[in-house]
Amino acid sequence: MVRTPEHHLSSARSAAVINVANAVNSTLELDELFELTLSESIRAIPDADGGALFLYDQPSGLLLCRAYVNFDEIVEQIRLLPGESFTGDCFKKRTPILLSDRTEILGYPSPMRSENRRLLNHSMARHPSNNSYRAMSVPLITAKGECIGVMTLNGFAEKGTFSVSDVGLLETIAGLAATALERAALYEDIKIKNQIIKSMIDYQQEQLVNMNSGKGPDVMLEQLGAVIGKPLSLLTVYGEVYNSSSNPEHPKPLHEYLIRDGRQLLGKLLIYSDSRTGLRQTDDYFIQQSLLFFALEINRRSAMRQAEHKYKTELMDHLMKGVLTEDFLAKAESLGLDTSGAFLPVAVRIGNVGAVQPVDQLMKQNEIASFLELEVSRAFPGSLVVLRDQVYLLLLSVRPEADYKGVYRRLSAIAEDIDQFSAVTKGGAITRFGAGRLVRRIEKLPEELQSSIATLKLMEETGFSGRIADGSQFLLERLISGSGKEVRSFIDIYLEPICTYDREKGTELAKTLQAYCRNLQRPGQAAKELHIHTNTLQYRIKQISRLLDADLADPEILLNLQLACRLAGGSGYLQ
DSSP, X not given: OOOOTTTSOOHHHHHHHHHHHHHHTTOXXXXXXXXXXXXXXXXHSTTOOEEEXXXXXXXXXXXXXXXXXXXXXXXXXXXXXXXXXXXXXXXXXXXXXXXXXXXXXXXXXSOOXXXXXXXXXXXXXXXXXXXXXXXXXXXXXXXXXXEXXXXXXXXXXXXXXXXXHHHHHHHHHHHHHHHHHHHHHHHHHHHHHXXXXXXXXXXHHHHHHHHHTTOOHHHHHHHHXXXXXXXXXXXXXXXXXXXXXXXXXXXXXXXXXXXXXXXXXXXXXXXXXXXXXXXXXXXXXXXHHHHHHHHHHHHHHHHHHHHHHHHXXXXXXXXXXXXOXXXXXXXXXXXXXXXXXXXXXXXXXXXXXXXXXXXXXXXXXXXXXXXXXXXXXXXXXXXXXXXXXXXXXXEEEEOTTOOHHHHHHHHHHHHXXXXXXXXXXXXXXXXXXXXXXXXXXXXXXXXXXXXXXXXXXXXXXXXXXXXXXEGGGGHHHXXXXXXXXXXXXXXXXXXXXXXXXHHHHOOOHHHHHHHHHHTTTOHHHHHXXXXXXXXXXXXXXXXXXXXXXOOTXXXXXXXXXXXXXXXXXXXXXXX
């Protein structure tokens, strides 16, 4: 019995199917499998000159070109909707389509969109006809009955034809290819998952190395940003802020992750992104792993800060009590205090941070506190900052030759900078600075440190409108409510510079000031008491004004000088 080609493949076509089967089963690499399937199909069908293999992409809902023969590479840019052109129609209907001539191709009822038509024409420009004379498409249907794509073959030579048997052969090849593609896709999926697992393990090891080597959160943040491909920020409750090198275009983050140690909040991880490039499923793993490493690193740094703070607090407690042991300066130097110059003790309180949530309030307050420490270290290198009973005690290290007015101006600049920083960050903090006097001998520090705290308290109790003040602005308040120590401090502020000058130069400025204050309306009488000319009296008064850096024509200054002289006379201060 003669076997007709309608029911049985010829021996040549059988050999072609065997060759295709061997080829597609020889590899599990998807790209190689695409190329082999297409090239072997063209070899098996004599009048096929080229072709393309399209796979359906679930996320986009489009058919994408994954392999091509005898087309320009621009064909890879074609994106077909199911039902678009005969290729898309083949996928949608899951049935083969045979177009025997050019008229059928050009007149196909489901036209191609203009952009895809332009790309197709460009990809066939290498052929004289700029079109194909025949075409056929068959669906790629797996053993599970799922249509995963389409294979289309074209004939660019005018002579030749595609027959029904050619379509049958291509269907057979497509069935083999679909099964092989399904197997290869499973292999590819396993390979990708293995790569992801390996990258996760490598990431863990790198983060551990970074943490153990003390590289810090900034390096760890850069590593996470490189893995997930997004700009990042890390905020800690201690006011620290870290940003990845790629600055976000929009300041508002789209993702926020809290960093916790049990129930204790340690900080926030902010991830910046746009809606077109959201987080991938695997990104969440890297983020969750990083949250753990960030928590460990923040806790480690916190433990170091607590240890340092403990030693600083002990040192400050000894100073507050006036316990100046022989090794006090050595301990202070080990904690970073420059003891080679003079000191200015300052008490600072940061309060009323305008934040709704307690967590945000804590972070804002600590952020401003960190800014305070940063500004202090910049303006006064070698200084010490200690938090004690919600008050920041500063021992500002200044040069031995520094004058008080210059130091006070620098301190005022810090107060202004903190106000501006608080406004920019919407911290809403009210920061007050109570300053003591410039101290050049370490034994004077305890008294002036207590004075700075008392000044800060008076600023708050009296509703003082400024951000910074020193003891001289509350002399009467302190004198009225104070002890003998306060009286002595009041006298020192106005008379110590004059008495020191008298001792060093052998002058009589203190005696002159006393006589001047007793005879304010009678300078001639004051000069007579001192047995000097009135011109000499005026010269000495100018010297006193320069030493005190004060205008003796100011009624308030003059009143304080009178009080100081009266109190000094009664206490034997000027003897």
